[in-house]
Amino acid sequence: MFKKILKYLLISILGFILITLIVLSAPAMWHRWVIYPRLEKQVNKFSKLWKEPPVLAQLNTYRGVMHVHSYWSHDSEGTLYDIIPAAKNAGIEFIFLTDHPRDNIDTFPRGYKGYYEGILIEPGSEKQGFDAWPLDSAIIDWSTDKDTLVKKIVNAGGIIFYAHTEEPHNWANPWYQGMEIYNFHTDTKDESLLPQIINFIVNGKKYRHWAYREMFDEQTSILALWDSLNTQRKIVGFSAVDTHENQNIRARYIEDGRVEWVGPDANIIDTMQVKFWNRWLFHSPDTNGWIFKWMIDTYKEGFNHITNYVFADTLSVPSLAYHLKKGHLFTAFKSLGDATGFILYSQNSGDSISGITGDSVNIEQVKTLRAISPLPGQFRLILDGKTIDISPDENYEYSWSGLKEKGAYRIEIHIKLKRKLIPWIYSNPIYIF
Ligand SMILES: [Zn+2]
Known part of the structure; x- marks a missing residue:
């Protein structure tokens, strides 16, 4: 009798565990066998529609990732052996690192700086809600009051942007030059951990990029904040991959x-x-030296998730920094399609270019706002946070001549995936005054 009860008890416990496992992993299995292969097909088909757009600006476009951590940070082990192949795989040409400083006194240069197999790396810091790149030999004292610190770095020729813009910052500070409009880490904060981990266990090897995308949510409140700040002055928007390659067991x-x-x-x-x-x-x-590796986040997929495309003269720190501060950049989810060739520009009545994304242009100099894209999508024109025009779904070109108001005009391109429109490109605004 007792044996019989024990047997049934054991069977029911095992059955319960089995059912729980099946239930928990069912969505991940569904992704693996149905959804991700379908998405993979769609994205491959989409990439075949890529058309080289005409070159309009006198500038080259460079792909880069910003807000990246290396071994210099206490919470990363990343070295060039990991970073460089990942950058090459994603077609990344520059990396602006943001390592957590080891102390309040933070001296530059440190860690990696220079060209590594042709990839430009510039060291910077992430601390106290800042992404800071002094761009020169410098000593930052992080115990300095925040607002003073911003002013100091800007006056010394450096770049200082607000990181993790879901968190509070002094938005009224007159010196900071830009902010993250997308940060992968920010994006993951609202996810429940267990289903995502199970998804990575099931799909990490073959479909890690889709497992990354699984966590995507449009950052509407951050974009709205960015738009509202841009009605006051130029705040450059850029994307942060925030890759540490550290959610792993090794x-x-x-x-x-x-x-x-x-x-x-x-x-x-x-x-x-x-x-x-x-x-x-x-x-x-x-x-x-790793003898065992089980990875969730990797530089490889991180760098391919979202990318900044900067218009600059040369692949050098002074040129990139100059154009970054000008807002001559846009950002795109690269795993969905390469956005090289996209540009937003204004034309004057003589049909010549009077400004590009990030520029401030006199209203007299704007007859038309135009944008072109290497891949077809739906163009949305946003004025001071309000969508004022939407193109048909599969356009390569966009043109708008309804200009009456001054303000910050930016473009988003949304593309169709799983029959839903999702954001692919965010441009910086053209500021019409
Ligand atoms: Zn970070």
Whole structure:
């Protein structure tokens, strides 16, 4: 009798566990076998529609990621062995790092700086809600009052943008030059952890880029804030990948021959001897010495998720910095399609270009606002936060001559995926005064 009860109890517990596992992993399985292959097909088809747009600006377009962490940050282990191949894979030409400083006194240059296999890396800091790039030999004292700090960095020729714009900042500060209009980390904050982790377990290898996109939500309140700030003065908008490559479980040998387990945020979680029972877990060390790796976030997918496209003369820090501060950039979800060739510009009555995205242009000099795209989409013209015109769904070109009002005019391009329109490109505004 007792044995029988025990047997039924065991069977029901096992059954319960099995059912829970099936229920929990069902959405991820559905993604793997149905949704992601379909999306993959759609995006491949979409990329075949890519048409080289005419070159209009006297500037080149450079793809870059900003707000990235490397080994210099306490919560990242990323080295060039990880960063450079990832950048090459995503067609990234420059990386503006934002490492967490190790101390209040933060000296530059530090970590990586210069060209690595042709990819330009510039060191910077993320601290106290700032993305700061002094761009020169500099000492930042992070104990300085925030507003004074901003002014100092700007006066010394550096760049200072607000990071994590879902958090409070002194928006009225007259010195900061720009803000994140999209940050991948910000985007993930509203997700429940367990389903996402299960999704990465099931889809991480084959469809990690779609697992990344699974967390996407349009950042409407941040965009609205950006628009409202732009009615006062130019606030440059850019995207932050915020990649650390640190939501992972990895292992490596330490000096005494034991194995050290490194968990999320690059924290050491355990140290153990290699024994017969765990030996099978480890492979020979890779270039960074890892003998075990299970990854959620990677530079590879991070860099391909969203990218800044900067109009500049050369791939150099002075040229990129100059144009970044001018707002001569737009940002696009690169895993959906390469946006190189997009431009928003204004034309005067003589049909010559009077300004591009980020420029301030006298209303007398604007007869038409135009935009072109290498891939077809729906153009939305936004004036001071209000959508004032929408094009048909599959346009390569956009033109608007209804100008009556001064203000900040920007373009969004939305594309169709899963029969839904989703944002692909955000331009900086043209400021018409
Ligand atoms: Zn960060």
